[in-house]
Structures are given as structure tokens and as C-alpha cells.
Amino acid sequence: MTFSRPLLLAGLLALTLVAAIGSILFGPVSLSLGRMLATFTGHGDPIANAILLELRLPRMVLGLAVGAMLGLAGAALQGYLRNPLAEPAVLGISNTAALGAVAALYFGLSQLHPAVLPVLAVLGAMLSLGVLFTLAGTSESPLTLILAGIAVATLASAGISLALNLSPNPFAAMEIMTWLLGSLENRSIDHVWIALPCIAVGMGLLLWDGRALDALTLGEDGAQALGVELRATRLRLLLGTAIGVGGAVAVSGAIGFVGLIVPHLVRPLTDRSPSAILLPSALGGAALLSFADLAVRLINTQNELKLGVVTAFLGVPVFLIHLMRERRLW
Amino acid sequence: MVSITLDQVGVTLGHRTVVRDASATFAPGTLTGIVGPNGAGKSTLARAMLALVPHTGRILVDGEPVAGMKRAQLARRIAYLPQGQTLHWPLSVERLVGLGRLPHLGPMSRIADSDEAAIERAMVRADVLALRDRDATELSGGERARVLLARALAVEAPALIADEPLASLDPGHQIDVMELLRGEANAGGLVVAVLHDLTMAARYCDRLVLIDQGVVVADGTPAEVLAPEHLRTVYGIEARVELGGDWPTITTLGRSA
Numbered sequence: 001m002t003f004s005r006p007l008l009l010a011g012l013l014a015l016t017l018v019a020a021i022g023s024i025l026f027g028p029v030s031l032s033l034g035r036m037l038a039t040f041t042g043h044g045d046p047i048a049n050a051i052l053l054e055l056r057l058p059r060m061v062l063g064l065a066v067g068a069m070l071g072l073a074g075a076a077l078q079g080y081l082r083n084p085l086a087e088p089a090v091l092g093i094s095n096t097a098a099l100g101a102v103a104a105l106y107f108g109l110s111q112l113h114p115a116v117l118p119v120l121a122v123l124g125a126m127l128s129l130g131v132l133f134t135l136a137g138t139s140e141s142p143l144t145l146i147l148a149g150i151a152v153a154t155l156a157s158a159g160i161s162l163a164l165n166l167s168p169n170p171f172a173a174m175e176i177m178t179w180l181l182g183s184l185e186n187r188s189i190d191h192v193w194i195a196l197p198c199i200a201v202g203m204g205l206l207l208w209d210g211r212a213l214d215a216l217t218l219g220e221d222g223a224q225a226l227g228v229e230l231r232a233t234r235l236r237l238l239l240g241t242a243i244g245v246g247g248a249v250a251v252s253g254a255i256g257f258v259g260l261i262v263p264h265l266v267r268p269l270t271d272r273s274p275s276a277i278l279l280p281s282a283l284g285g286a287a288l289l290s291f292a293d294l295a296v297r298l299i300n301t302q303n304e305l306k307l308g309v310v311t312a313f314l315g316v317p318v319f320l321i322h323l324m325r326e327r328r329l330w
Numbered sequence: 331m332v333s334i335t336l337d338q339v340g341v342t343l344g345h346r347t348v349v350r351d352a353s354a355t356f357a358p359g360t361l362t363g364i365v366g367p368n369g370a371g372k373s374t375l376a377r378a379m380l381a382l383v384p385h386t387g388r389i390l391v392d393g394e395p396v397a398g399m400k401r402a403q404l405a406r407r408i409a410y411l412p413q414g415q416t417l418h419w420p421l422s423v424e425r426l427v428g429l430g431r432l433p434h435l436g437p438m439s440r441i442a443d444s445d446e447a448a449i450e451r452a453m454v455r456a457d458v459l460a461l462r463d464r465d466a467t468e469l470s471g472g473e474r475a476r477v478l479l480a481r482a483l484a485v486e487a488p489a490l491i492a493d494e495p496l497a498s499l500d501p502g503h504q505i506d507v508m509e510l511l512r513g514e515a516n517a518g519g520l521v522v523a524v525l526h527d528l529t530m531a532a533r534y535c536d537r538l539v540l541i542d543q544g545v546v547v548a549d550g551t552p553a554e555v556l557a558p559e560h561l562r563t564v565y566g567i568e569a570r571v572e573l574g575g576d577w578p579t580i581t582t583l584g585r586s587a
Binding site (some may be wrong): 082211214215216217218219221222224225226227228229271272273274 | 377400401409410416417425426
């Protein structure tokens, strides 16, 4: 089943818009349509203003941006590594980025300069990507990469727990959960300004190399013989993923599986070439994460559910089914 | 028109010297076969000609060293059919063959009508037109080999280097592929093919380069290169070589004593 590309993109865009509007309309506090309209036309009451402009709007923007970044990073990594199981969280990139963010926040480094938080998150992401790309170069087996990712992710999550336990922080246990499972609760416009520039740069770099990813369908030799400067492609991909995912994780924590599910959902609707799924994965990621975030706000629990809980419920079955289909792994 | 010159080329992979002191010239309009036993360094030599592995000595394409050449530029001059046939995504045959047009596309441009025509021509010549809408990963080994050959032909480069293009093909399609490579050379193309089937090599190639343990042992016409004493020392086989007449044959009799 292949849709024409404009139709697919239009459909995904519409879905994303619905998710965005939903993020504004719904929340734990229900506001009447009239009060919301008043706020957006500039004469709303202070409570509605605060809820809509300071809580729901930043949250909507972050949901869209972080989701788009994770979806795109998953699609690009799957293409580059030629591994349908690759994505930032499975490969441990999100966790190392979260470790960088935790180090910045809980050792007071982020108070030195606002840029320290995203920079450390980006450095964390870069560290794990360096390890992964080195391994991917020496081993043809997709399993090696996944195993290395799990090792890196486990180590980083242990590091996060350690850092939070060492820091003078009475809420350590809650904070650990937030960083490991991800959340967009109580995010402000400051968070938007931290994440958006990084995500814009990351997405730009990742969207650049669609052609090279297509050529990699034929393997590294085949791609280079088709004119791909593999080194430049690798560098752009590494920087794009690290900066974009680092910036996203710095404000949202490590949200798993978005980058895995979305490319798999959109791939059957395209010609399956790596370049064709990049943009649809970004749109799909934005929509999926926004809907997931809407779900955690509307499901009535004592503490708000973490985003990673919802995405894991959606993502783990996809992951397992794919692992079983990949018979060469067993 | 393009020519490739190797001048005392050496390739070291890891700590192993795979090719040493190889010199040869490949001219337009000739079909050259690279032959030799497993692990002799044939594929490595082919990869060195595309600057896919670092080399010592000089490899010149039209007098320009490949080492400093831009990949996109080299890609338009030499099409390469790598050994093996791993495909990583289930693309349709037509889409896969279309990858051969990548060296000709501008940074943001889409596939043009001229590219479509080249894709069509390549599919016709490799006899895969009937497969165009199939998933390339679901084809038989032979079908896939022809689709990948079509991918290399779609580049429409003046030179073609094919690494074991006959692997996993039945005798009929082996002949088709050799005829096709022959046709490329007759039309003025430079064609280099790494081959294992010596009879096929003798029958279709203008010239053979015999490699053993990374060294060029013989370089010349099939009759000169496939002398029984070469086969004995290089392959360790006794063979009956009949190269006169219309149907050259090489019959392996057994291992050398």
C-alpha cells in the first residue's frame, strides 16, 4: 500500500495539527471554549492565561518538537546503520544525553550559564554515538549494535541514579524516574528556548543526507562508488543526532521507542527507501508524542504518568515483533 | 572514454599485504577479466581502483590520481558492481535500479525524464523489466544479481568494474551477462570483471590479468595467461586448455600432484 507522497505528508500534517490543537484544548483543568478564545484574542482572565500560555502552549511546542526530533533521528539512524531496530533510546543515546543533563542540573553547572545544560546533554549523546559508530564500522551484525546500545543505556541509567542519589535532593527517586522515562510536565517557555535551537539544527543536519542513506542500501562500498562521501555523511549524522536528541532530552528526559515505532509505521506507506521516511517520521513522531502526552494528562492517576510508560506500551510490542521477524538474529 | 592505469599499486588491509606492486593499464573498448584463486586479492584490487581502500603507488583515471578525486566525480566515470548481494531495505526493483542515477542528480533535484530513460534502458539490457515492481529482497539469487547489474548499468558511466558478476547465475544468464559486458566494451566502454569461470573468461575477454597472492602473475591474451603451467602453479590444478577455434574450453582434470 503506497500513498502518493504529497497525500501522505498532508495526512500526517493534519494528524499533527489535530494533536497540537488537542494539546491546547485538553488538560487536567477543563476550560470553556469561550475562556480559551478570550485568552487567544488577548483579553482572557489571568487563570486561563496562565494555564494556556504558560503551561499548555510550551508543552504543546515541546511535544511536537521533541517528537519530531526523535522520529527523525530514528529514521536516520535506521537508514545509516541499516538496522531496523536502531533508535536513540534503544541505542542508549537518549540515556547518555540524560546523564549529561542530570550532571549539569544537579551539580549546579547549569547555573553557570544556561547553555551548559544542552551542551552537556549533547556531549553525552555524542559519547554513546562515538562508541556505536565505531562498533558499527567493525561489525556487520545488527545484533552487536543493539547489544552495545543496551550496555551503554544501562550504564548511563546507573550513572543517572548515582548522580541523583549523590546530589542533595529529597526528590531523587521521583527525579530519576522523570529522566529515565521522560516527561513534559511543568515545562515552561525557558525549556522551549533550550530545546528548539538544538532540535532545529539537528533536524537540518539529518534531513540533509537522504540520498546518501538511500545509497547505503547497497552497503558502504556501493554507496561510496555512487559518489557518497561517507565520512561527511557520518559526521553530519553524528552531529545532527547528538545535537538534536541532546537538546530534546535535556528538557524531556529519555523518552523511549518513538524513534522506533514511527519509522516502522510510516515505512509501509512509502517506497521504503530511507530518504522517503525521513520527513514522514518527523511528522509522525510529532503527532505520536503529542497524543501520548495528551494521554498522560487525561488518564487520571495520582502522579502524572511518565511519557516513557505510554511510549513503551506502544513500542515494545513493535520491537519484539520485529526482533522475531529478523530471523538472522537468532 | 576513460582509461585506468595502475602503477606499482600495493594495498595493505590491517597487517596483511593483500596486493603488492601491481601495474596494469585498462583501455577503453576492452573487456578485461581479473582471474585468480580465492583470496588472491582480485576484489581488493578492484576496490582500490575505486578508492574504496587506501593504496600505495599510483592509480590514475584519465591521468588523474583517484586518491584525491571527489567521489561524485569518480562515480560518474566508473560504475561499480560490488561482490555479494546484501540489500538492506526492501526497495522495488525499479527504485533500486534508480539508485544508479544518484551520481547524476544535483543536490536537491528530483529524478528527471533523462534519468527515467536511463533506468528503463538499464532494466531492458539486464533483462529485469518484468521484475520492475517486485521487492528486490524477495527475488531469487539470479534475479537479484541481474537487478544489481542493472543498477550498475543505470549509472551509464564510461567504465564498469564488476566484481563476480556471474556468481549465482545459471548458465543461460551467465552467457547473457558476458554478452552484455562484451557489448559494453564493443560500444567503447572500459569493462573490468572479476571472474572465476575461466572458460567464460577465455571466451569473452580480450585480455586477462592473473593474480596470485596479491601479485600480477600474468597479463595478456587469454591464450597467454591461461597456459597450463600457470594454472598448475597458481590454482594447483591440471587442466586441458583448448583455446583455438570458436569454442575455447578449459577442462579441469584434477589437483596437481
